[in-house]
Amino acid sequence: xxxxxxxxxxxxxxxxxxxxxxxxxxxxxxxxxxxxxxxxxxxxxxxxxxxxxxxxxxxxxxxxxxxxxxxxxxxxxxxxxxxxxxxxxxxxxxxxxxxxxxxxxxxxxxxxxxxxxxxxxxxxxxxxxxxxxxxxxxxxxxxxxxxxxxxxxxxxxxxxxxxxxxxxxxxxxxxxxxxxxxxxxxxxxxxxxxxxxxxxxxxxxxxxxxxxxxxxxxxxxxxxxxxxxxxxxxxxxxxxxxxxxxxxxxxxxxxxxxxxxxxxxxxxxxxxxxxxxxxxxxxxxxxxxxxxxxxxxxxxxxxxxxxxxxxxxxxxxxxxxxxxxxxxxxxxxxxxxxxxxxxxxxxxxxxxxxxxxxxxxxx
Amino acid sequence: xxxxxxxxxxxxxxxxxxxxxxxxxxxxxxxxxxxxxxxxxxxxxxxxxxxxxxxxxxxxxxxxxxxxxxxxxxxxxxxxxxxxxxxxxxxxxxxxxxxxxxxxxxxxxxxxxxxxxxxxxxxxxxxxxxxxxxxxxxxxxxxxxxxxxxxxxxxxxxxxxxxxxxxxxxxxxxxxxxxxxxxxxxxxxxxxxxxxxxxxxxxxxxxxxxxxxxxxxxxxxxxxxxxxxxxxxxxxxxxxxxxxxxxxxxxxxxxxxxxxxxxxxxxxxxxxxxxxxxxxxxxxxxxxxxxxxxxxxxxxxxxxxxxxxxxxxxxxxxxxxxxxxxxxxxxxxxxxxxxxxxxxxxxxxxxxxxxxxxxxxxxxxxxxxxxxxxxxxxxxxxxxxxxxxxxxxxxxxxxxxxxxxxxxxxxxxxxxxxxxxxxxxxx
Numbered sequence: 126x127x128x129x130x131x132x133x134x135x136x137x138x139x140x141x142x143x144x145x146x147x148x149x150x151x152x153x154x155x156x157x158x159x160x161x162x163x164x165x166x167x168x169x170x171x172x173x174x175x176x177x178x179x180x181x182x183x184x185x186x187x188x189x190x191x192x193x194x195x196x197x198x199x200x201x202x203x204x205x206x207x208x209x210x211x212x213x214x215x216x217x218x219x220x221x222x223x224x225x226x227x228x229x230x231x232x233x234x235x236x237x238x239x240x241x242x243x244x245x246x247x248x249x250x251x252x253x254x255x256x257x258x259x260x261x262x263x264x265x266x267x268x269x270x271x272x273x274x275x276x277x278x279x280x281x282x283x284x285x286x287x288x289x290x291x292x293x294x295x296x297x298x299x300x301x302x303x304x305x306x307x308x309x310x311x312x313x314x315x316x317x318x319x320x321x322x323x324x325x326x327x328x329x330x331x332x333x334x335x336x337x338x339x340x341x342x343x344x345x346x347x348x349x350x351x352x353x354x355x356x357x358x359x360x361x362x363x364x365x366x367x368x369x370x371x372x373x374x375x376x377x378x379x380x381x382x383x384x385x386x387x388x389x390x391x392x393x394x395x396x397x398x399x400x401x402x403x404x405x406x407x408x409x410x411x412x413x414x415x416x417x418x419x420x421x422x423x424x425x426x427x428x429x430x431x432x433x434x435x436x437x438x439x440x441x442x443x444x445x446x447x448x449x450x451x452x453x454x455x456x457x458x459x460x461x462x463x464x465x466x467x468x469x470x471x472x473x474x475x476x477x478x479x480x481x482x483x484x485x486x487x488x
Numbered sequence: 489x490x491x492x493x494x495x496x497x498x499x500x501x502x503x504x505x506x507x508x509x510x511x512x513x514x515x516x517x518x519x520x521x522x523x524x525x526x527x528x529x530x531x532x533x534x535x536x537x538x539x540x541x542x543x544x545x546x547x548x549x550x551x552x553x554x555x556x557x558x559x560x561x562x563x564x565x566x567x568x569x570x571x572x573x574x575x576x577x578x579x580x581x582x583x584x585x586x587x588x589x590x591x592x593x594x595x596x597x598x599x600x601x602x603x604x605x606x607x608x609x610x611x612x613x614x615x616x617x618x619x620x621x622x623x624x625x626x627x628x629x630x631x632x633x634x635x636x637x638x639x640x641x642x643x644x645x646x647x648x649x650x651x652x653x654x655x656x657x658x659x660x661x662x663x664x665x666x667x668x669x670x671x672x673x674x675x676x677x678x679x680x681x682x683x684x685x686x687x688x689x690x691x692x693x694x695x696x697x698x699x700x701x702x703x704x705x706x707x708x709x710x711x712x713x714x715x716x717x718x719x720x721x722x723x724x725x726x727x728x729x730x731x732x733x734x735x736x737x738x739x740x741x742x743x744x745x746x747x748x749x750x751x752x753x754x755x756x757x758x759x760x761x762x763x764x765x766x767x768x769x770x771x772x773x774x775x776x777x778x779x780x781x782x783x784x785x786x787x788x789x790x791x792x793x794x795x796x797x798x799x800x801x802x803x804x805x806x807x808x809x810x811x812x813x814x815x816x817x818x819x820x821x822x823x824x825x826x827x828x829x830x831x832x833x834x835x836x837x838x839x840x841x842x843x844x845x846x847x848x849x850x851x852x853x854x855x856x857x858x859x860x861x862x863x864x865x866x867x868x869x870x871x872x873x874x875x876x877x878x879x880x881x882x883x884x885x886x887x888x889x890x891x892x893x894x895x896x897x898x899x900x901x902x903x904x905x906x907x908x909x910x911x912x913x914x915x
Contacts, residue, residue, distance in 0.1 A: 176668060177668075178664060178667075178668075197667070198664070198667045198668045199667045199668065199669075199670045199671060199672060203668070204668060204669065205664075205665070205668045207661050207664070207665060209659070209661060211659065211661040211662050211664070211665035212665075213662060213665075213666075213680060215683050215684065224666065224669055224671075224679070225669035225670050225671075227679070228666070228669065228670050228671040228672070228675045228679070229670055272669065273669075275669075276669055276670055
């Protein structure tokens with residue numbers, strides 16, 4: 126039913142511009158896999174390579190071990206949901222859904238039956254005779270999914286399909302997409318620049334930057350154990366203390382920053398890169414920063430000036446400025462305590478080395 | 489306040505003038521088609537008559553020309569629309585520099601004078617024909633074939649412009665979507681692009697047909713020994729016209745009007761349906777008279793009824809007796825001025841004779857039995873034989889000359905001495 130997709134050393138160049146640099150990733154069958162990155166990072170190009178609209182300049186794309194080079198989009202077991210959906214405006218909803226069957230020469234009655242089944246699946250029963258223009262944004266979205274599913278693809282590719290929807294609908298569609306994926310059990314490859322979408326829906330996420338796949342991992346690992354500075358700063362919020370590595374010991378490293386000597390975790394993969402006192406960053410999440418006295422682990426401590434407080438109900442966001450002039454963000458859970466510090470006062474800050482990540486920086 | 493009023497008056501006057509300028513000639517020409525006078529004119533008004541339609545239908549040259557024009561028109565449509573479409577699609581695919589070059593190439597026939605296109609087409613195919621030693625009956629010298637080719641050179645450029653305008657609004661992702669869903673390139677073209685282009689294909693076809701139908705400067709060369717409607721009309725204008733051309737104009741104007749009305753009605757109906765669908769109101773009350781009257785079929789019915797009414801009115805009006813009266817009056821006047829003129833009326837009763845009464849063909853026969861056939865015997869089959877001979881041959885123009893009987897309008901039609909005056913003009 127579902128198919129493994131393997132990208133081997135894939136390069137895509139447009140003239141002098143390189144859109145994808147040496148992409149290597151294996152997407153497992155039946156997985157909800159996302160490519161996450163800012164716009165222009167090459168994720169759509171990669172998707173077009175998988176769907177067959179773009180031939181990679183170099184490298185191979187394998188479906189279940191079979192090289193897809195030279196096989197057109199209409200011959201691949203993929204279906205793509207386009208960013209603007211690309212529904213056929215001149216056809217009815219049912220005709221849109223059944224288009225893939227029509228071009229395969231399947232009879233009208235059977236097409237209609239399949240379209241009705243899919244309309245039930247996407248919770249639009251009996252709307253097959255409507256024109257596409259009469260549907261709302263969310264309904265169009267679902268019709269596009271049904272149209273792609275009608276051809277029973279083994280891989281469904283989704284190119285930022287939710288970006289045109291409003292916030293409420295987007296959140297609703299996330300849940301719905303995930304449910305549809307579980308129901309049909311095929312591989313979903315999802316492209317987005319919205320980390321919320323990627324983290325909530327995906328089994329695994331590939332973070333891309335400037336054509337390079339930086340890290341492939343599940344959502345929790347991406348957030349808690351980023352392997353690259355880009356991932357650390359792109360996924361979620363992070364405070365970035367820059368400095369030089371002073372020592373590396375098993376699992377931990379110490380970094381000399383302008384705020385003092387900080388200790389943080391080091392992953393296996395980055396250990397070699399960090400040895401030799403190169404430039405490094407220590408990343409601390411806003412929620413990992415604590416006010417001294419409220420937390421016990423005080424091995425990493427420094428002082429900062431409170432600039433501003435944003436109260437969000439369940440959370441308090443503090444904007445701090447360190448002695449070295451760096452802006453920091455701290456997030457405190459509102460547990461009923463009154464904040465002892467007002468704007469302008471100096472706040473003693475601590476954080477747990479367990480929750481700090483040391484990553485090598487390019488020189 | 490006053491200046492605003494003044495402005496409105498000026499604007500109103502301008503609009504009236506503008507419409508008079510646009511439609512005045514058409515209306516005048518339409519009226520002349522119903523005047524029994526042999527020269528297309530409104531004043532002096534002789535008799536209400538529908539004879540000119542008869543004359544038109546009987547005019548073999550016009551009919552052959554019309555037939556050729558229609559054949560060429562269809563040929564041009566069949567050739568230009570696909571070429572224009574292909575060119576437009578090409579334009580959307582090639583790179584920018586290639587694009588401007590290609591565009592110039594395709595559009596250049598529009599900029600080249602039609603005369604040049606016509607002559608060059610003729611010469612080119614004549615050279616080819618000579619090369620292959622072809623006879624004059626071969627396709628190289630076939631006027632219809634050459635005209636289709638010659639006109640298509642620039643008509644396909646028009647078509648391309650229509651198609652590019654439409655294609656610019658096409659979302660190429662739609663085609664990708666079709667391919668992605670498993671369609672072949674051909675299927676994506678037929679099922680996605682063609683339906684999208686359908687309105688453009690329709691308008692390009694209509695435009696191509698009209699451009700071909702009305703073309704003169706290219707056709708006059710490429711048509712070789714044949715004729716089209718335009719070339720026939722042009723030669724007629726040179727050698728004297730009669731109101732049968734007005735009759736033709738009336739028919740064309742009426743057809744155009746009917747098509748326009750139906751098109752407009754269909755468009756409104758479509759809009760109404762879309763509106764109804766949007767409001768989610770069921771279109772149940774379709775039985776209302778107003779709705780039917782504005783639906784395409786209702787309008788066709790109305791037009792049909794109007795046509796029937798006109799014919800009925802025409803049958804009620806006795807053109808023959810009117811003409812008789814007029815003729816009597818003239819004869820009276822004629823006899824007063826030239827007493828020696830013999831009465832021609834009996835001569836006209838015998839159809840075969842080349843009585844110089846071309847343009848008043850039906851007048852004379854019915855004149856002998858005025859009461860019997862009120863509608864002037866248009867629908868009487870035996871009349872066809874009587875009319876036919878008068879139209880063909882250059883006996884016809886003899887009639888035209890009569891209009892120049894100095895200052896006297898109908899004057900001296902039957903005066904044999906006038907024939908001499910007329911002769912040089914006809915042919």
